[in-house]
Amino acid sequence: MIYVLNGPNIGRLGTREPSIYGATTYGDLVQLCHDAGKRLGLEVEVRQTDAEFEMIRWLHEAADAGADVVINPGGWTHYSVAVRDACAMLGGRLVEVHISNIHKREEFRHKSVITAVATGVIAGLGVDGYRLALEHLAQVGDAR
Numbered sequence: 001m002i003y004v005l006n007g008p009n010i011g012r013l014g015t016r017e018p019s020i021y022g023a024t025t026y027g028d029l030v031q032l033c034h035d036a037g038k039r040l041g042l043e044v045e046v047r048q049t050d051a052e053f054e055m056i057r058w059l060h061e062a063a064d065a066g067a068d069v070v071i072n073p074g075g076w077t078h079y080s081v082a083v084r085d086a087c088a089m090l091g092g093r094l095v096e097v098h099i100s101n102i103h104k105r106e107e108f109r110h111k112s113v114i115t116a117v118a119t120g121v122i123a124g125l126g127v128d129g130y131r132l133a134l135e136h137l138a139q140v141g142d143a144r
Contacts, residue, residue: 002137003062004033004130006048007055007074007083013099013127020100024127033070036131040138052080059086068092070133072099077112088117093140095133098123 006029009016014025024032030046037044049055055076062069069090076083077098087094094117101124102109115121120136122129 001043001045001065002037002068002070002134003058004044004046004070004134005055005058005062006046006072007076008050009074010072011048011050020105022099022126029127029130032127033130033134036134040134042134042138044134052076052082055083056086059083059090063089063091066091068094068137070095070097070130070137071114072097072130073112073114077102077114078108079113081113084113084117087114090117093119093137095119095136096121097129097133099126099129100124 011026013021013029014023026048033044033046047058055073059069063086069092071087071094073080073083073096096112096114096118102112103123112121122132125132
């Protein structure tokens with residue numbers, strides 16, 4: 001099982017700042033992840049929340065299962081030590097994904113507290129970053 005976890009405002013894709021995040025809806029993103037998972041032979045669970053405690057609970061669930069995680073922490077990327085600490089508990093691999101290139105945006109978005117505990121980071125490739133993250137996890141199998 002690979003968890004694809006999305007933080008605040010990701011559920012608003014398609015209507016939230018389409019000039020930055022594109023026209024793809026959250027429903028389209030979920031379908032993209034399921035389609036990629038099926039093609040790659042992966043079981044994929046896609047979730048989105050605007051509640052930090054719920055994200056932390058999901059990360060604990062993934063940690064307990066030893067599962068790999070693809071995460072777009074949204075705004076929590078830049079300040080949530082609690083989400084970062086939950087990510088650090090993961091026994092599986094963690095791929096941090098950002099739809100936009102956070103390094104080309106406002107200064108406060110340049111720093112991620114998650115990156116130091118992530119296996120890898122994909123930023124600025126739109127929703128295609130999710131597919132690439134899943135492909136990476138499928139290609140490298142159980143290598144940690």
